[in-house]
Amino acid sequence: MEPPITKAGAILDSAERLARIAGYNGFSFRDVAAEVGIKSASVHYHFPTKSDLGAALARRYADRFFARLGDPSDLAHPSHTLIERFIAGFRDTLAIDGQMCLCGLFGAEIAALPEAVGAEVRSFFERAIDWLETAYGRASRGIVGDDTAPRDRALALIATLEGALILARTLQDPAIFDRVAASAVPGWRPPPR
Amino acid sequence: MEPPITKAGAILDSAERLARIAGYNGFSFRDVAAEVGIKSASVHYHFPTKSDLGAALARRYADRFFARLGDPSDLAHPSHTLIERFIAGFRDTLAIDGQMCLCGLFGAEIAALPEAVGAEVRSFFERAIDWLETAYGRASRGIVGDDTAPRDRALALIATLEGALILARTLQDPAIFDRVAASAVPGWRPPPR
DNA sequence: GTCTATAATTTGATAGAC
DNA sequence: GTCTATCAAATTATAGAC
Numbered sequence: 001m002e003p004p005i006t007k008a009g010a011i012l013d014s015a016e017r018l019a020r021i022a023g024y025n026g027f028s029f030r031d032v033a034a035e036v037g038i039k040s041a042s043v044h045y046h047f048p049t050k051s052d053l054g055a056a057l058a059r060r061y062a063d064r065f066f067a068r069l070g071d072p073s074d075l076a077h078p079s080h081t082l083i084e085r086f087i088a089g090f091r092d093t094l095a096i097d098g099q100m101c102l103c104g105l106f107g108a109e110i111a112a113l114p115e116a117v118g119a120e121v122r123s124f125f126e127r128a129i130d131w132l133e134t135a136y137g138r139a140s141r142g143i144v145g146d147d148t149a150p151r152d153r154a155l156a157l158i159a160t161l162e163g164a165l166i167l168a169r170t171l172q173d174p175a176i177f178d179r180v181a182a183s184a185v186p187g188w189r190p191p192p193r
Numbered sequence: 194m195e196p197p198i199t200k201a202g203a204i205l206d207s208a209e210r211l212a213r214i215a216g217y218n219g220f221s222f223r224d225v226a227a228e229v230g231i232k233s234a235s236v237h238y239h240f241p242t243k244s245d246l247g248a249a250l251a252r253r254y255a256d257r258f259f260a261r262l263g264d265p266s267d268l269a270h271p272s273h274t275l276i277e278r279f280i281a282g283f284r285d286t287l288a289i290d291g292q293m294c295l296c297g298l299f300g301a302e303i304a305a306l307p308e309a310v311g312a313e314v315r316s317f318f319e320r321a322i323d324w325l326e327t328a329y330g331r332a333s334r335g336i337v338g339d340d341t342a343p344r345d346r347a348l349a350l351i352a353t354l355e356g357a358l359i360l361a362r363t364l365q366d367p368a369i370f371d372r373v374a375a376s377a378v379p380g381w382r383p384p385p386r
Numbered sequence: 387g388t389c390t391a392t393a394a395t396t397t398g399a400t401a402g403a404c
Numbered sequence: 405g406t407c408t409a410t411c412a413a414a415t416t417a418t419a420g421a422c
Contacts, residue, residue: 022305112215156376163352183349
């Protein structure tokens with residue numbers, strides 16, 4: 001992660017790291033302030049309420065996630081690499097950040113989130129479904145005999161990858177993510193290096 | 194859910210319901226006490242610390258889950274029904290309780306849990322993997338061409354079902370669970386009624 | 387077993403000086 | 405923008421009466 005340019009960016013970086021460990025109710029303005037090196041009152045200046053901060057967290061997380069993925073309609077991306085790009089998005093969460101997907105965690109606690117935060121989390125998953133649906137539409141060389149609709153395949157892959165993060169972290173073995181992904185997507189192999 | 198017989202049981206019922214909404218950091222002794230109709234000090238009598246309560250919660254959840262599933266080696270269970278029994282275990286969590294899997298949610302926050310709680314959550318997933326591995330070993334009529342190891346198939350199905358709960362709840366559509374399950378397990382159909 | 391009372395800390399949030 | 409100061413409420417937990 002590049003060093004933050006703005007103070008708001010630094011706050012979001014810190015809050016995201018903490019939220020991805022302990023969830024929405026597991027981090028505080030004081031935790032974030034201490035990490036950033038300011039006081040909690042100053043955090044409130046940038047994000048008036050915790051709901052504001054939580055929503056900004058989820059929105060930025062989603063924007064960054066899909067910016068890295070790129071446009072699935074873009075012909076510059078060979079269609080056969082689209083699915084592995086998507087998987088890599090989740091895999092990096094574990095391999096690089098060593099953390100849970102923010103929206104996966106927030107999604108698990110969705111019923112306890114302020115409405116504004118929940119809306120952003122929902123938006124993340126809707127965008128993910130649309131992205132994958134488009135990707136499956138292009139890479140339409142499905143396995144022979146698999147007549148599952150692209151949208152259902154999208155739902156299933158997203159569910160599997162979120163669950164794979166939970167499993168790999170709980171059992172403290174990142175390789176579990178790769179084994180799950182390989183088992184869910186025939187032909188997929190973990191990237192080298 | 195049958196009405197609790199003991200006070201400790203009533204406490205666990207209430208705490209489980211709350212924890213499955215908001216996670217480990219999202220419920221308090223006072224919340225639980227208020228639901229049960231006692232004072233928070235009385236909850237401490239039954240469960241001295243929150244870590245004790247959390248661990249008891251996860252352990253009871255796991256015991257109940259696997260008691261309902263039964264022994265996958267038991268020949269009384271036709272092998273072709275084992276996988277759908279397992280799926281039903283997760284599906285009921287949504288269809289009956291309308292809630293997240295307790296250990297799925299706790300697993301997502303694993304790095305923030307007291308060690309004693311994390312150990313119980315880990316145990317839940319290890320038991321789930323063993324159960325499914327045994328089931329896949331018996332129902333060895335895998336799809337032609339699928340040479341995935343039973344243990345990896347187990348990991349993948351558990352991940353998919355946990356993720357399906359997150360997706361279905363976040364997008365507020367229980368049918369999503371069924372579509373994911375059907376897409377992950379060819380031939381599976383949601384139970385009638 | 388449950389209560390009252392309370393301790394010690396943390397929480398989200400605000401007022402107002404600089 | 406950040407600070408000090410502060411608030412009201414909530415948190416986990418304990419002591420001790422009943």
